Amino acid sequence: MVDQQTPVWETALVKTFGVHQRRYGTCRLQVALRENGHRVGQQRLRTAMRRRGLRALQPKACTPRTTDSTHGLRCAPNRLLDQPKPTRANQVWVSDITYLPLANGNWAYLCAFQDMGTKHVVGRTR
Structure with a gap:
């Protein structure tokens, strides 16, 4: 619900936030609002979002895992520690x-x- 005291840019903020499926934070919202003719700073955006309970969704970090370090099993021994250093190519x-x-x-x-x-x-x- 929009009351009489709500600035036009805050109405545009709520609409833009919804259009982008809650993915836009203050940086991207500021750019989107400026493209629509609303000049507003990030701090004012941050305050308005906090007041309205709007929080952007944070994507989970997508970092592939090549090692499972939580398995609880012993690590394979380093069999090269006991060996002399290789003296020629194609030994190790x-x-x-x-x-x-x-x-x-x-x-x-x-x-x-x-x-x-x-x-x-x-x-x-x-």
Whole structure:
């Protein structure tokens, strides 16, 4: 319900907030309101949103997990600690996997293999 004292921009704020399915915070709401001709600062927006009980939904962090550290099982032993350092190529290879965030919001996985004798990366996959 809108009373007589409500500024026009606050009515536009509630409408814009609903149109964007409660996903817009003060930064994006300020831009959207300015595009509609309402000049209002972020602090005033923040205060009006708090007064009306409007809170933007926070998306869950979407970070892929490559390791489950909460399993409670023992870790695999590092069998290279007891061994002498490799003296030539192709004696010992090690590898690791990681993920890379892409600009479009997707993820790419990178796995690299390193020859411990020469310290060169001998293979990788994406």
